[in-house]
Amino acid sequence: MNYREFKRRRKKSVFRRVVLIIVLAIIGLLIAGGLYVYSLLDKVQENPLDLTPEDLGISELAPLESDTGVINILLFGVDARSLNESSRSDTIMIASIDTKNNAVKLTSLMRDMYVEIPGKGKNRINAAYALGGPALAIKTVNTNFDMDITRYATVNFYSLEKIIDQLGGITIDVKQNEIGPLNSCINELNRLDPSGKVAHVTSAGPQTLNGRQAVAYSRIRKVGRDDFQRTERQRTVMNEMFKKAKSVGVFKLPALAEAILPNVETNITKSEMLSLAVTAVQNGGNEIEQFRLPVDGTYQNQSINGMAVLVPDMEENKRLLHEFIYGE
Known part of the structure; x- marks a missing residue:
C-alpha cells in the first residue's frame, strides 16, 4: 500500500469514527432526555x-x-x-x-x-x-x-400560557370583532399576574399569539354565540397546540414537559402516559x-x-x- 492510499483510508476511518461518535452522542442525548422526561413525570400530581x-x-x-x-x-x-x-x-x-x-x-x-x-x-x-x-x-x-x-x-x-410559551406560541386567526374582547381578557390576566404582562393584539388575521394572548382568546365569550363559540375557540387552541407539539424538535421536549407536567393532575400512570402520548402522535395526523x-x-x-x-x-x-x- 502506498502512502497516498494509506492516507486516504486513514481519513475515511477517521470520518467514520467521527460520524459514529456523533450518532452515539445523539442517541445518548435522546436517552438522557427520555430519562429526564420520565423523571419529570414524578412532578405530575x-x-x-x-x-x-x-x-x-x-x-x-x-x-x-x-x-x-x-x-x-x-x-x-x-x-x-x-x-x-x-x-x-x-x-x-x-x-x-x-x-x-x-x-x-x-x-x-x-x-x-x-x-x-x-x-x-x-x-x-x-x-x-x-x-x-x-x-x-x-x-x-x-x-x-x-x-x-x-x-x-x-x-x-x-398554566396553559406557560405551555403555549414553551411551544413558541400558536397561530390563531383573530377576527376583527374579537380584538376588543380579547384585549379585555388580556387586561384581566395582566391584573391577576402583573409580573407577566403582555401587549394587546392590534390587528385581525392569522398571527402567532403568545401564551397569555392565546389563553385570553380562549376566554372570549361576548362575541358571536357566547359560550358556543367560546368552546369552539378552546378546541381551536387545543388543536393548534397539538399541531405545534408534534412539530417541536426532540431537544425541546424536556423543557416542554417541564412546563406541562407539574401543572397536571391525573390518574394515568407514568408508563401509560408515555404510551398514550406516543399513540396520540401516531394516530393523530395533522x-x-x-x-x-x-x-x-x-x-x-x-x-x-x-x-x-x-x-x-x-x-x-x-x-x-x-x-x-x-x-x-
Whole structure:
C-alpha cells in the first residue's frame, strides 16, 4: 500500500469514527432526555381513583375500549389558582384516540348543559367537579352518555400560557370583532399576574399569539354565540397546540414537559402516559376532529332555579356522540 492510499483510508476511518461518535452522542442525548422526561413525570400530581366501573357509572350499554379500540380521556380545565383549590370545571372535553381508524377526536361538553349529577340531582354539568371532584365528574359523563371513561387529566387554566410559551406560541386567526374582547381578557390576566404582562393584539388575521394572548382568546365569550363559540375557540387552541407539539424538535421536549407536567393532575400512570402520548402522535395526523355537545337543534334554552341552562335531548345527543366517537 502506498502512502497516498494509506492516507486516504486513514481519513475515511477517521470520518467514520467521527460520524459514529456523533450518532452515539445523539442517541445518548435522546436517552438522557427520555430519562429526564420520565423523571419529570414524578412532578405530575397523581390521584389514583381506586374505583370500580360501577362507581364510575359505566353501564353494560357502554362501548368497551377493548372492543372499539377507542381510548377516551376526560379533560378538565379548572379556573382556579391551584389544582387543590375547589372550583367548577371551566372546560370539559372528551379526548378520544381511535387506534383502529388512526384519528384523534375532541368533544366539548358545554358547561351550562343541564344534566343529572348522580346523588346530587340536576344541575349544570360543570358543577359535578366542584361537588365531587374528578370521580363524580367522570361518573356524570358516563351515566348521562353511556361512556366507558376511566382516565382523566385536570389542567390549571392559568398554566396553559406557560405551555403555549414553551411551544413558541400558536397561530390563531383573530377576527376583527374579537380584538376588543380579547384585549379585555388580556387586561384581566395582566391584573391577576402583573409580573407577566403582555401587549394587546392590534390587528385581525392569522398571527402567532403568545401564551397569555392565546389563553385570553380562549376566554372570549361576548362575541358571536357566547359560550358556543367560546368552546369552539378552546378546541381551536387545543388543536393548534397539538399541531405545534408534534412539530417541536426532540431537544425541546424536556423543557416542554417541564412546563406541562407539574401543572397536571391525573390518574394515568407514568408508563401509560408515555404510551398514550406516543399513540396520540401516531394516530393523530395533522388535525384533531372536533365536536360539541349539545348539538344544534337538540336542546332548549331554559331558566331553572335562576340559572340559564341548556336542556338537551339526552337520547339524541348520546346517539350523536357515539356516532362521532365510534362511528356507530
